[in-house]
Amino acid sequence: METQLQRSKLRRTAQWADVRRRGMGMWAYTLNRVTGVGLVVYLYLHLVVLSMLAGGPDMWDPFVELARSPLFLALDVILIAGWLIHGLNGIRVTLTGLGFGTRYQKNLFVGLMLVAGIGTVVMGIMVFGS
């Protein structure tokens, strides 16, 4: 059977990122993974930035000024979108993953992403307003 053709491991593994001609469930899965990776990166970035607190007000307070700049606030809104998408979809994965509402998994995804969109706009306004 060594004459059989097998696609390379890397190519097969990367299939999760290929959403062409895929259903909504696959979009949800890929989106969750992408936002998840983004959030892990953010988590550690955030923890590293917080180390400036160890340097007292001289190190931290200048950063606070930067954190209030429009660019930073815009990045914050992207972050909010990220965890809203990931969190709301995560609720869907947990519920459907235990057999609840499986028939509506597509509708749930659409509905929850709409909520995520609205939530991002609302919190974006709150962020820039404060």
Next chain:
Amino acid sequence: MTLEVALKVFRYKAGQPARYDTFRVRVPDTANVLDAVEAAWAQHDRSLTFRHACHHASCGSCAVRIDGREKLPCITSVRDVWNGHGELRIEPLRNFPIVSDLVVDVSGFFRKMSASQMIITRSAEAYLPVAASAAEGRPQDARSVTLPEGVARVNRFENCIECGICISACPTMATSDKFMGPAALAGIYRARLEAPNKAESARLLELADGEQGVWRCHSGWECTEACPQGVDPAGAIMLLRRDLVKHRIKRLFNVRRTRALVA
């Protein structure tokens, strides 16, 4: 009425690099994709290898990807998937080793299916399905219905035709050949519905709980999306998970109760 369709078919023979061949074939405009592939074989290249048998979606042999989407070509009409321009791409299923052209090695797949002992036809059952009582408007235990005069036994076909489409569509199957896969797990769920005794039901549940069982599923839902027979393997996997969680909770409480008794 006929139409001329251009098929772009994946080709692979042992010892040669993979490639795509284009075949132009003229078929009736009501033809299915399988008819077009057969025409390509008959008129252009007798070395084109593909599986086909029943031609009516009950054997599951012919499953391929048409323009990247898993389908049964025997029931997919050319006009439904081809708009008259360009080429119609025909490729083998994903996540199976390719033997030749459109034929894949399904031996591993059938080994996993046999783990749940789910088979396409369930034979020699002495009862009719519950539909017999539909006229009376109330659900009835299938085992209590007697067969009509002159009928000794019935064979029942399960929805799953073991075509492998769900395996091809599944993103987890892409990452691991060891994963049991949607078809085998749906088979376990189906087998448990009519398990002859508690021991067998428990054995099947344990099988689903293994390292390569239900928990490896990432909820892509592609299996259910692609299944041509409405088996809903993803739904089956989720319900198996629910049973497993219930099972664990029960076990947890039993452990607590035992400790309390001993203490």
Next chain:
Amino acid sequence: MEDLSEQKPAPTTAWLWQALTGVGLIVLLALHMITQHFVAEGGIRDFAGVAEYLRNPIVVVLELLFLVTVTAHALLGVRSILFDLGLSARAETAVSRVLLVSGILTVAYGMWLTWTITQQI
């Protein structure tokens, strides 16, 4: 986080912990966002504000609980992605161990940082 130290690669418990920490985060992240950014003046506290905030022991407990939960959820997620690479059983055990250690170090860092801040006043 005991699932990360299991010898066999067994996604069984991992999925459940992933779901549980995820649900926990709905509450804890909401709390964190509200108290750290929507209640705080200007959306972010200066050093004096942070130190004042951390004087409340309930706050410290909740923020650390948040850190533990988010770290567990994040590293379980990373483990899930890495396990999709079709690794050998040994490699999977090694990955689990490395992630467990990373998680412990992350939480330890958080505790150290909290301590350092409160010591500065």
